[in-house]
Amino acid sequence: MKPTLYNRLAVAVVVAGLLAACSAASPEDDKKARLEKLKTEQANISKEIQKLEEEIAKENPDAETKVKAKEVAVEELQPRKFDHFVQTQGRVESENNILVSAKSMGVVTQVYVTEGSQVTKGQVLAQIDNSVIVRNIESMKAQLELATAVYERQKNLWDQKIGTEVQFLQSKTNKESLEKQLASVQEQNEMTRIKSPISGVVDEVTVKAGENIAPGMPAFRVVNASDLKLLANVSEAYVTDIKKGNKVIVNIPELKKEIEARVTFVGRTIDLLSRTFNIEVKLPSQPDLRPNMTATVKVVFRTEPSTLVVPVNVIQQVNNEKIVYVAEAKGKQTVARKKVVTVDGVYGNLAGVKGLNAGDKLITVGYQGLNDGEYVKI
Structure with a gap:
């Protein structure tokens, strides 16, 4: 087989040379x-030459002569855990993020706290002018003291059957x-x-x-950051997949960390405009978390404990x-299959794919333009 190949090549080269010589010898031919x-x-x-080399390589696989092979990179496939999830955007909110306002109208006489102050439930944050009310209280206390003394005397007399019942009741x-006043x-x-x-x-x-203040006017915002939750909207396409208790992976870009949590609430209503439903995820207490932070949320609704997984970009659509x-x-x-x-x-x-076997060497680089049976070099 080999002598035949080289003979054919020699003849082709000689013929080409003769043709070139004849062409050069013909003055009527243009150089171009x-x-x-x-x-x-x-x-x-x-x-x-390329065709003959390929034929030789196919007929003599163990021969030293090799066709030019395309360089590729491979990855050996092994079963692994694979999560089916939906990804969306969410925001962190506090269960206790409250705007505090006044209950009465008046002039603020003193503010007792500043931003960043730790406060307890019921602690006074500010005082509104109450001078008139305090004077009324003192006056009523004096009147009540007199009325109490009169009542006690009338009661003693009534107990002794002295005086009238009307006086006692009055x-x-x-x-x-x-007392009520x-x-x-x-x-x-x-x-x-x-x-x-x-x-x-x-x-x-x-x-x-x-400053003057009136009921309903915001005066302070008090936040309890130890009780945070994450709110997100999910497409209605997953309404039968997402359930309370599903695992959630929350990624906070600003903190560069992932937090694992669980779905604590699934909305029952589909929004008419966005065609989504809302979910809530209770977050663990962390000092760096802040209300209104944005997050990327992955809600895992099914987990395959052992399956073959490939990069999505290596999958090609052909016929x-x-x-x-x-x-x-x-x-x-080595050939590509x-x-x-x-x-x-x-x-x-x-x-996640079916149709491959554990141990298969998946071509992950250089797969574009490959043909079945083409020789490759790893």
């Missing part, structure tokens, strides 16, 4: 035309009425104190001493089939 002709003949000879009614005024006085409804940190102070290439030994050579696969979910940059 001769050059193009020679180039065409050279290309044909190169193709013939003194009793007067005393009880003043005093309690009402004292309650009004309590409303002049702006108190924290929760324990936490003062995150914002919007009121100043000397309505999804294919990949694996490297197989053929004698002393086409494998038709079935994709069982694409998540991130990975795809």
Whole structure:
């Protein structure tokens, strides 16, 4: 076989030389035309050489002569755990992130806290002018003291069957009425104190001493960062997949960390505009977490404990089939073999597939343009 090859090549070269010589000897031929002709003949000879080399390599796989092989990189496939998940965006919120406002109208006389102050539930944050109410309280206390004394005397007399029942009842009614009025005024006085409804940190102070304030006007923001949750919206396409208790992987870009948690609430309503439903994830207490931080959320709704996974970019669509290439030994050579696969979910940059076997050497670099049976070099 080999002498035949070289004889054929020698004849081709001689013929090319003769043609070139004849062309040069013909004065009527243009130089450019001769050059193009020679180039065409050279290309044909190169193709013939390549074809013969491939035929020799196929007929003699163990021979030293090898065809030019395409360089590739491979990855040996092994079963692994594979998560089916949906990815979305979310934001961190505090269960206790409260705007505190006044309950009564008036001028703020004193502010007792600053931003960053630790406060406890019921602690007074600011005082509204209550001078008139305090004077009313003192006056009512004096009246109540007199009414109580009159009532006690009338009660003693009534117990001794002295005096009339009307006098006793009037003194009793007067005393009880003043007690209720005093309690009402004292309650009004309590409303002049702006108190924290929760324990936490003062995150914002919007009121100043000397300012007028009215009920409903925000004065402070108090946040308890130990009780945080994450809110996210998920496409309605996953409404039957996402359930309470599903594992969630929360990635906070600013913190450069991942937090593993669980779905604690799944909304029952689909938003008409976005076609999504909301979920909540309770987050563990961490000092770096802040309300309104953004996060990338992966909600895992199914986990394959052992399956074959390939990079999604190596899967090619050819003639309505999804294919990949694996490297197989053929004698002393290595060839690419086409494998038709079935994709069982694409998540991130990975795809779970069926149609491959553990130990297969998947071609991950240089797979573009490969043909089944083509020689490759790892």
